[in-house]
Amino acid sequence: MADFTIYIGNKNYSSWSLRAWLMLKQTGVAFDEVVIPIQTPTTRGEILRHSPSGKVPALVHGPTVVWESLAIGEYLAETFPSAKLWPENTEARALARAVSAEMHAGFVPLRQHFPMNMRSTFDRELIPEIQGDIDRIGALWLDCRKRFGDGGDFLFGPFTIADAMYAPVVSRFRSFKVALEPEIEAYAAAITAWPAYQEWLAAAKNEPMVIEKWEF
Template identity: 55%
Template sequence: MALTLVIGDKNLSSWSLRAWLSLELSGASYSEQLIRLDQPDTRQLILEHSPTGKVPLLKTAEGAVWDSLAISEYLAETFPEAHLWPFGAYARAIARSVCAEMHSGFVPLRTIMPMNLARDQALPQVPADVLADIERISAIWARCRQEFGQDGPFLFGHVSIADAFFAPVAVRFRGYRVALSAEAAAYVETIYQWPAFQRWQQAAREEQAT
């Protein structure tokens, strides 16, 4: 199956990272097409591929799939042997719940702390609504690890779409030097030790150097 993933800058595009990690998890062969963000022609170039004018978008033999959550679900159904969702019906339901919460929520965090893999500086002051988002995300991670993470270091033990969805949050927490519990800090380190994430991170560094 010929797959092409249209993405934005690897240093900045959190939603592209989510879809890319899910695609890596699927084990499928694919090519990628990167469109630089925040350029005068960015929207025009993206609209040549995506009806929403946003990235990511996955080109398949059947047609285009846009939105990171829809792309992840498509990959999970198309490559069931890759087990992109956790084992067990309840674990999968919780994984989908936390991904949906990430997908639609945490606007203060995403607004005040945009993803930037090159950042390494705390904010002078963290607003209360951002602190509330950090607390909620830490609680999600703690619950998933405690209830479902016995078989590995990821949220549901083995790596899954849930980790792809929270990887950009780990980037934010590290880049903005957010104070975390030992458990949450260990999960951030798990993301940074994930080989697929490291490949994206290295590509982002090379992208910044050009």
């Protein structure tokens, strides 16, 4: 049994779980993962056995339980400083935290109308609120890449928590066939080519659970 256990939802659907799992994966530490199927009548009770919020993801490390994807990222960044989960440069780190918080708190139209469903594609109208979110996300990706992206293909060069926060957005862009400008597309392609993302995607495609209608 590993020292770390992450409780996650269905890999095909649970975008917050994907974020935390990618952060944990990047540390290189061995961990156990437990999938709790979401959107069932027993989901909340099952998650509450491990996490007080009744939501996944939750990270358990010995007596410590951390829930909320961003808090999990902060805990991992402190526990594994060599993984450099935040940029080292103060200004870059502030920007990385700002765009991560913006994702955590915002983009409600995109999240509501374009839910994550990694193994599927859809044709759906781009209503103005969604287009607004897509434009803002593209602009912030370009800003990060332009100012701090020189050392690699991700928002701040090497992988950071900010990339994990936006990885599910890339999946949504693929599922809903969102056309992207070349530089924005290049970043999306870097995320999809990332081995950890590919590993999660392969598992999502093989997962038997199907959610027909979101209810709980």
